[in-house]
Amino acid sequence: MDLNLTGKVAVITGGSEGTGYAVAMRLSECGAKVAICARREAVLKQAAQDIQHKTGNDALAISADVTIPEALEEFVRRVIEHFGRIDILINNAGRATGAPFEKVTDEDWYEDLNLKLMAAVRCSRLIIPQMRAAGGGRIINITHPGGKQPGAGTCPTSVSRAAGIALTKALSKDLLPDKILVNTVCLTSIKTAQGVRGWRAQGSPGTLEEYWRQQGKNHPLGRLGEAAEVADLVAFLVSDRAEFITGTAINIDGGLSAVV
Numbered sequence: 001m002d003l004n005l006t007g008k009v010a011v012i013t014g015g016s017e018g019t020g021y022a023v024a025m026r027l028s029e030c031g032a033k034v035a036i037c038a039r040r041e042a043v044l045k046q047a048a049q050d051i052q053h054k055t056g057n058d059a060l061a062i063s064a065d066v067t068i069p070e071a072l073e074e075f076v077r078r079v080i081e082h083f084g085r086i087d088i089l090i091n092n093a094g095r096a097t098g099a100p101f102e103k104v105t106d107e108d109w110y111e112d113l114n115l116k117l118m119a120a121v122r123c124s125r126l127i128i129p130q131m132r133a134a135g136g137g138r139i140i141n142i143t144h145p146g147g148k149q150p151g152a153g154t155c156p157t158s159v160s161r162a163a164g165i166a167l168t169k170a171l172s173k174d175l176l177p178d179k180i181l182v183n184t185v186c187l188t189s190i191k192t193a194q195g196v197r198g199w200r201a202q203g204s205p206g207t208l209e210e211y212w213r214q215q216g217k218n219h220p221l222g223r224l225g226e227a228a229e230v231a232d233l234v235a236f237l238v239s240d241r242a243e244f245i246t247g248t249a250i251n252i253d254g255g256l257s258a259v260v
Contacts, residue, residue: 003239006031009083010238011076013037013066013123014093016044018193019142022227023090026235028055032088035079037064058083066093066119067111076126086130088238091120091164092142095194098154112156117163124171128180136179138238141168145186145257148249161186165249172247181246183237188253189216190225221254 010027014020015036024034028051036051038044041063048061060082064075079086094116097108120141131137146154147161168184175182191212199211216224230252236242237250251257 003030008032008087010088011035012090016047019227020092022231026231028057033058035060067114089139097157101155104155112160116160132178139182141184143184149259184249186251
């Protein structure tokens with residue numbers, strides 16, 4: 001299926017590893033030019049080199065902390081300077097944090113909302129004018145099904161993810177006249193870089209694949225999802241094939257969540 005992304009410019013936050021990297025790679029494979037940001041410069045640059053080597057398409061890597069407004073402004077400025085336009089934004093930066101409500105401090109709340117909500121707000125605010133000038137665009141917010149169905153011990157992340165889902169719907173309404181489509185992909189049970197770090201924190205028992213199999217053993221589908229499977233969904237949503245889809249929250253969790 002031709003997704004017609006050739007010549008498009010995609011920005012992916014948190015694009016150095018895991019899901020963000022998989023999305024950047026898939027969009028590049030589909031013909032898009034990609035710009036990725038993350039905090040760790042060495043890992044980020046290696047990711048961009050890998051993308052360019054595999055796909056032959058331009059991949060721009062810029063170190064940036066998305067929780068710092070000035071860093072985001074500089075990132076977007078340099079992307080526009082390099083590519084001249086931005087058509088696609090993937091707000092992917094984030095991490096899983098959860099604890100019982102009474103153990104979560106004000107600092108924890110501010111930090112989580114700044115990373116998962118305000119970074120998406122600021123990045124969208126900076127890039128929407130570029131999309132409008134280009135005659136349209138796509139924004140995908142990466143969130144979590146817990147934003148629809150919070151469980152015990154999931155503060156602050158379930159609340160910040162719920163805010164990201166609401167932001168998606170609100171933006172989709174505001175940006176309809178500009179042909180900017182906004183959706184959110186709610187993912188869980190995916191093999192991520194954070195999962196790899198969890199395995200290492202346990203002393204790297206067995207092989208990583210054995211760890212993944214153990215983690216997915218009691219899952220409804222009997223396995224965890226691959227980052228590439230998330231990337232395939234995102235690539236479809238930002239393509240011309242998805243021109244009638246906006247304001248949606250799509251679970252990619254292998255049937256784990258009890259909510260649609």
